Amino acid sequence: MKIAFVSPFPPSKVTLNEYGYHLIKSFKGKPEVDEIVVLTNHLENNEAYGEYAIEGIELIPCWSFDSWTAFLNIRKEIKKQKPDVVIFNLQFMTFGEGKIPAALGLLTPLAVKTLGIPSIVLLHNITETVQLENIGMADSKLKARLFLWIGEQLTKLLLQADLLGLTISKYVDIIREKYKAENVTLLPHGNFELPERSFLPNPLEEINLMAFGKFGTYKKVEVMLDAVKILEQRFPNLKFKATVAGTDNPNVKGYLNEVEKRYADMKHVEFTGYVREEDVEGIFKASTFIIFPYTTTTGSSGILHQAGSYARACILPKIDDLERVVEEEGYGGAYFQTDNAESMANAIAPLIENPAEREKLEDMNYEAAKGLQMTELADMYLRHIQNLRQKKISKKSKNEKFDQSYSGTFVSTVQTVNEL
Structure with a gap:
């Protein structure tokens, strides 16, 4: 299986870069996974990604932060790579600090859907629970209401992915109820690699x-x-x-x-x-x-x-x-x-x-922190991916049966008309 991730990656300074690093490398070595590509953002010098290179994971800078065309560039690269599934590591400002490029970037899952490739979006926040004026998104109640409405439309676009994963159970309940969505599930944050424990001195020096x-x-x-x-x-x-x-x-x-x-x-x-x-x-x-x-x-x-x-x-x-x-x-x-x-x-x-x-x-x-490790979280993703692929195969099989049945009916009708 070839997996494409759309995510910031160190040393990019785009939010979620560290999380993307830990999540993506947890897929390495899984028997189901043959190839991993990461579609990440351009740096001033893309060679800097070499510092964080991981054998078996290919980093492909193909979009720019704050660009209006990020979603088109990503779609183009995905079409070229032909992965079996695409996983998005997103929050609402992943693609830009400007509101327009940030919103346009969130069209990417919909753009990928047109390629017929299964996709999973991991969304780290939802607008329904964020005080927009406190995160610099709105300086008045009117703007807050406007951006909440825009956030709702963007959420509907993100729900076009085959599966939308949220990190908090409350978020899953909110999205399911508000949008009547069935393709929503809990994908917990997961814990990073557990280093050897270090203890503070006793008594504390500072x-x-x-x-x-x-x-x-x-x-x-x-x-x-x-x-x-x-x-x-x-x-x-x-x-x-x-x-x-x-x-x-x-x-x-x-x-x-x-x-x-x-x-x-x-x-x-x-x-x-x-x-x-x-x-x-x-x-x-x-x-x-x-x-x-x-x-x-x-x-x-x-x-x-x-x-x-x-x-x-x-x-x-x-x-x-x-x-x-x-x-x-x-x-x-x-x-x-x-x-x-x-x-x-x-x-x-x-x-x-x-x-x-x-x-x-x-x-x-x-x-x-010993709880759900990233490697276990990767297994959870892989089970979801298997289900998505099975559904796709089943749907394709049903369509083929319908086509064959329709074709047979069409031929029979033509023969009948000819006999008449």
Whole structure:
């Protein structure tokens, strides 16, 4: 079987690149899989993909981020590659930060359908649960309603795929009920490779609060930095550090530079910039607490799964979707009121005063990370693919039988007319 993935891939900085890397390589070595091609976005220098080359996986840059023609370029390459199935790793802004190219890119599954190739879309977020004004998509209620309507139309287009997979069970229920869709299923996020566990020193030499991601819309680091200031006052004999690991969200360029200027008086703050895949492990292992400074969520959190893989305690906002994922997948954390530094400090303080409670969360998260591994998730995809291919064969067989029956009826009718 030849599988084509449409996904960002490191060192691309397009969202979901790391997830695509881990998901795609989990298919390597499966007996059902003969060939894997990844249709990814162009870089300034496409040779940079060589750093992340994996034997047996061919990387083909064939579309550009923010291009209006990405869906046509991808369709053209898929037609050339002739895969047995196409898997899309998507969220609503995968193909561009501009609203038009982002929307046009989501036509790709429909464009692929015209080729008659089975397809699976993994969609990491749905517009029905996202506060659009908090992620930089709308600055008024009118625009929010407009973009929600557009999101609904795009969801209908994505439902043209043979199967639409969602990472959260609640999302599956919403889409099935709202769109009366039957081709929707749960495809969990899955856990990344589990590294050998590293333990924090006891006692702690430094308490490092780390936030990871793209910041400025629904992830804002001020709340973490203010919480560090509060903790420094409460625990004057302890050493604290704040690590902001990542870059600006494309919708708010310059955000982190402004934050760095405003908090220039803080001595122990590190802004790492873009974190390369090979540096992720070091960033997590150097952290004491993984902070989620979110005001809303846009789907299942890859950061949560990475925190579990590295056995770190999570400090989480009380947001319904995030709490649901944490509970469903067996993770744990201390909770704070959204965008409230005092509340965040209050959540962290007991874990500093009682290290056993922090260690309990570390153990819990590491055990949760042993759950559904990416290789098992790949098997789940392969079962779905087999079902899709069987349906296609069955449908083709029925059509052939109909054609034969119709042809026989046509010949018989002609003979009868001739006899008359």
